[in-house]
Amino acid sequence: MLLGCSQQKSSDAVTPRPAKVRAGSQDPRRYCGMPGLSVGDFLRRPNDRDPLGVIGDRRIVYTYKARCGLGRLCRHWGWGSGDEILVPAYNCGSEIDPFLAYGLTVSFYRVDRQAKLDMDDLRRRVTGRTRCVYVTHYFGWPQPVETLVEFCRSRGIRVIEDCALSLFSDPQGHPLGRLGDAVIYSFPKSLAVPDGGALTVPADEAWEGDLGQKPLLRSTANAMLPLVKRSVLRLCDRVGVYRLLPEQAVRSRGARSQEALLTSAGLPEMPASYYYDRAIENLTASRVTRCLLRRTRRETVIRRRRANYAMLCDALQEAGDVRPLYPELPAGVCPLCLPVAMSDREAVCRRLNEMGIGAISWWAGYHRAFDWADHPEARWLKDSVLALPIHQQLGEIEMRHITAALRRALPGHRRAHTGTFA
Numbered sequence: 001m002l003l004g005c006s007q008q009k010s011s012d013a014v015t016p017r018p019a020k021v022r023a024g025s026q027d028p029r030r031y032c033g034m035p036g037l038s039v040g041d042f043l044r045r046p047n048d049r050d051p052l053g054v055i056g057d058r059r060i061v062y063t064y065k066a067r068c069g070l071g072r073l074c075r076h077w078g079w080g081s082g083d084e085i086l087v088p089a090y091n092c093g094s095e096i097d098p099f100l101a102y103g104l105t106v107s108f109y110r111v112d113r114q115a116k117l118d119m120d121d122l123r124r125r126v127t128g129r130t131r132c133v134y135v136t137h138y139f140g141w142p143q144p145v146e147t148l149v150e151f152c153r154s155r156g157i158r159v160i161e162d163c164a165l166s167l168f169s170d171p172q173g174h175p176l177g178r179l180g181d182a183v184i185y186s187f188p189k190s191l192a193v194p195d196g197g198a199l200t201v202p203a204d205e206a207w208e209g210d211l212g213q214k215p216l217l218r219s220t221a222n223a224m225l226p227l228v229k230r231s232v233l234r235l236c237d238r239v240g241v242y243r244l245l246p247e248q249a250v251r252s253r254g255a256r257s258q259e260a261l262l263t264s265a266g267l268p269e270m271p272a273s274y275y276y277d278r279a280i281e282n283l284t285a286s287r288v289t290r291c292l293l294r295r296t297r298r299e300t301v302i303r304r305r306r307a308n309y310a311m312l313c314d315a316l317q318e319a320g321d322v323r324p325l326y327p328e329l330p331a332g333v334c335p336l337c338l339p340v341a342m343s344d345r346e347a348v349c350r351r352l353n354e355m356g357i358g359a360i361s362w363w364a365g366y367h368r369a370f371d372w373a374d375h376p377e378a379r380w381l382k383d384s385v386l387a388l389p390i391h392q393q394l395g396e397i398e399m400r401h402i403t404a405a406l407r408r409a410l411p412g413h414r415r416a417h418t419g420t421f422a
Contacts, residue, residue: 036230064283089378194223196285212284269363288410
C-alpha cells in the first residue's frame with residue numbers, strides 16, 4: 001500500500017492534474033541516467049553571485065564530501081563522549097557515522113511515512129545530554145524548521161540542517177538552510193561535479209576558516225570518468241546509436257546488490273564507502289567542482305527539474321499502484337528526484353537500470369550500529385522508496401520513456417495505454 005502526502009493545497013503549489021497518458025516510445029532502451037559532464041560545462045560564463053543561493057550572512061566552508069563538514073563541526077564545537085545528538089530515523093547512515101566516530105550518542109526520533117519529522121516524539125526524546133538536533137530536508141521538501149529552531153534555542157540546543165538533498169530549494173521565498181546553527185550541502189547529488197560539499201555557519205561565528213587541502217588530481221580525474229561516460233551515452237542516444245551498445249555499457253547501477261552484507265539485526269548493510277573516513281576530513285572541494293559551481297545556471301536547474309517532476313508525476317497517476325511520495329510540488333521547491341514507494345522495489349529498480357534509467361533504491365542499506373526496531377515508518381521508507389530521475393539534463397521525451405519503462409517493469413503491467421502526455 002502506498003501513501004501519498006496531504007492533499008491540502010495552496011495557490012502557489014503545483015499539483016499535477018490527472019490525465020490520460022500515451023506510453024510513448026516502446027524502445028526498451030533510452031539513456032535516462034544521471035547528469036553527465038561535457039566540455040561546454042566549463043565554457044559558460046561564471047556567475048557572480050553565491051552558487052548555493054543562501055543568504056549573505058553565512059560563512060561557507062567547502063568540503064570534499066558533505067559528511068566531512070559534520071566531522072569538522074564535531075571538532076569545532078568540541079563534541080565527544082557524553083554528548084548526544086538526535087537524528088531522524090529515516091537516514092542514509094553516512095551522515096550519522098561522523099558523530100559516532102567522534103564518540104557522540106546518536107538517538108533516533110520518528111518521521112512518518114511522508115518523511116515528515118514528528119515534533120512530539122522529538123520533544124519527548126530530548127535529555128540533559130542532548131547537544132544538537134539534526135534535521136533533514138528530504139528530496140527538496142522543507143521540514144518545519146522554524147518550529148524546531150524555536151524549540152531548540154529555548155533549551156540551548158543546536159540545530160544542524162541537512163540540505164544535501166535540497167540544493168537550490170527556496171520554498172515560499174525562504175531558502176532552506178537559513179536558520180540552522182550549521183547547514184550541510186552535497187553537490188554531486190544534484191550536479192555533474194566530481195566531488196564537493198559545503199558547510200555553512202553564521203558569519204559572526206568564530207571559525208578556523210576554509211583551510212582544507214585540495215584533493216589529489218588523480219582522485220579528481222577518476223571521479224570525472226563516470227561523468228564523462230554519462231555525456232557520451234547521452235550523445236549516443238541523441239544520434240541514434242545508443243540502442244546498439246552492449247548492455248554492460250548502458251546499465252545504470254541503482255538497485256541493491258544481491259551480495260550485500262547483513263547487519264547484526266539482519267538488515268542489508270550500507271556500502272563500506274558510506275562509513276566515515278577521518279583521513280579525508282580536512283580535504284576541500286576540488287578546483288574542478290568550484291569551477292563548475294560558478295558556471296551552474298541555478299534558475300535553469302530549478303525550472304527543468306520542476307517541469308520534469310510535474311510531467312512525470314502527472315503521468316504516473318495512471319501507473320497502477322505507483323504513487324509519488326509527494327503528489328504536490330510547492331512553490332520554490334527544487335526536487336532532487338521523484339520518490340515513489342512500492343513493493344518489489346529492488347526488482348523494478350533492477351529492470352529500469354537495465355533499460356538505462358538511473359532509478360535508485362533510495363537509502364536501501366542500514367548502518368550496522370542500529371536495528372530500527374522502534375521505527376517502522378523509517379524502515380518502510382528505506383525498504384520501499386524508489387527514486388526516479390527528473391534532473392536538468394532530461395526533458396519531455398525522457399519523461400515519456402521513464403513512464404513507459406516503469407509500466408513495463410511493474411509486475412502485472414498493462415501493455416496498452418491511451419491518451420496524451422500532458
